[in-house]
Amino acid sequence: MGVTYYPSTRAGLVTEPFRKEAEVPLRKPYGSAETRTFRRPGRGRLLLVVAAAAAALAAVVVVLSPAGAVAPADGASKGGTVGTRWGRLSALDRQLLVKVRQAGLWEMPAGQQAQQRASSARVKEVGDMIMQQHMTLDADTRVTAQKLGVLLPNEPGNGQKAWLREMSGKFGADFDRTFVHRLREAHGQVFTVIAKVRAQTENSEIRAFAERCLKFVNTHMTLLESTGLVTRQALS
Ligand SMILES: [Fe+2]
16 A cells, blocks of 8 residues: 655645745836936936945845845755744754654654554554644745755655554554554654754754644653553563
């Protein structure tokens, strides 16, 4: 059975377009009716040149200012820290967006698999809730990433793909155990990234995003534990 990764077009997100800040001052007309009525044509021409130069300078200032800056759209780890209007954005900040995106890209199909393969009614229920919540979190992730100019992957990581393949070969109680333990393991991993970013980031958008992510991770851990399958025996 094939695995669906929920590419960006599946989650029905309405994204906001980038603002082209540099265009704003350029839309202003370079001259006006008043400037053409001056009796001394030489002075009018001079005013036009000065106005054009001022507009060009304003455009350059807007492009170079932190308010108009965007991060290089290079995913998780390439590039250094860049300025944004919400504070500096580090490689670790970008990594958080990528990790949370990839968490959704494998947990959504995993939750869907639980509907078809699980034997426990609670595992099916938990799988459905996790899938639904990741659709919400994925939309949030993409809006935040777009705001900060960070490109996101459209596929889960290789390890996550392997977990999906593993689960797609299981049914019943075997599936239930694998589903709960793999998801719990994954949440443990992403939890450390979120906590580190939450503690270190200088970017207010990322700080708020990390806070929202922590709530989802805590909820999913609790949901997985509510299946009764996270036992000391099973974890050893
Ligand atoms: Fe999750």
